[in-house]
Amino acid sequence: MIQTLLPDLTRIRPLMRELLAYHASNDKKSVVLLAVDGVRYADAEKNWRSAHHLQRIASVFPTTSSSCWLSALTGTSVARHGCVGVVFRPDATGETINVFSHADGFTLEGEQTLFHDAAQHGYLPVALTSDVGHLSCGWRQRLLSGARLIESALHFHAPHRANGAIDIDSLINQLHQDIARIAALPVPCFAWIFVDPDHYIHRHGYDSAIHEYLQKLDQLATRWTEKGLVMVAHSDHGLVATEHSPELEHYLHHYLKRKGLTMGGAGRTRWLYVPRQLSTEQIISELSANLPADVEVAKRSDYFPPTEPLAERVGEILLISRSGLFLAEPGIKYEHGSLCRDEWEVPFAIWGDAS
Ligand SMILES: [Zn+2]
DSSP states (O other), rough: OOOOOOBBBGHHHHHHHHHHHHHHHHHHEEEEEETTTTTOOOHHHHHTTTTTTEEEEEOOOSSHHHHHHHHHHHOOOOOOOOOSSSOOOOTSSSSEETTTTTSSSOOOTOOOOHHHHHHTTEEEEEEEOGGTTTSSSHHHHHHHTOEEEOOOOTTOGGGGGGGSSSOOOHHHHHHHHHHHHHHHHSOOOEEEEEEHHOOOOHHHHHHHHHHHHHHHHHHHHHHHHHOEEEEEEEOOOOOOEEEEEEOOOOHHHHHHHHHEEEEETTTEEEEEEOOOOOOOOHHHHHHHHHSSTTTTEEGGGGTTTTTTTOOOOOOOEEEOOOOOOEEOOOOEEEEEEOHHHHHEEEEEEEEEEOO
16 A cells, blocks of 8 residues: 655646646746656755745655656546556556657546646736657646647757766756757747657766766746746656565566566556456466565555556556565666656756746
């Protein structure tokens, strides 16, 4: 079970709606929302020193970008929007799909986003393509529904710096250029800019370059508030150091093959789709007896309300990493998807006094 006293990512939409309503009726300032992937609350506390407001927000489960960003922009839970991760089975009989390449985003009828709210408050709703620019899929279309798209260059996903060192000043300058394009628009707008340091953190962790980036982002946000913008930033989840366990991989590979089970999920939370003829209870008891104690074996209903039909996209059995040893792709040192504090607690910050 998840027990948290914090507001979670589904609160971002109403928080932003309030902020937009305030500025719409007072100073008509444009509002820029930086969606910064993979930042832990602790990093923001350390580096976003000039923010006027910094709040701890809980992520959503699973702590996977595709689920999190959709919860933030639609204001709905994972079980309700049904984007339960990266790889899942959209319906009980079908094959698993990858949301970052699949054409269908499974948009719910009548679904609206923060961009629709912004338009209702008289703002031009804009999304820069930035670090979702490399994606062409239904998920992106669904996420940005209601926004006017402006093409802008990739930041962390730019091919020449995929795996190597990053040039922080050039990344910050690029963010500055993106914000300048918003500031130059002739009408008040609400703009969403996605930057994906997560892509780098997976391989390098929270090194000095990431801290420098966050510090300079703080300075940049302050500079733009001095020029009349309201700057907001939040994250989706953090990452934790994760080492690949070949023993776990080996055991699961053979067990799944023997039983005819399919695996879904991503990162530190995986799940198993159990064919009807097999007993979920029995598989849970076999896995619980054989997997290390720091891999939690849980029933889907422990985490997703059975009343939400889309929760069935998650397999019947969850495997949740509770330590630093799990399954990880080659070259990946940091992962997310699970419920450790660093994955779970994320920042929501505002620069420019809205009181
Ligand atoms: Zn993410």
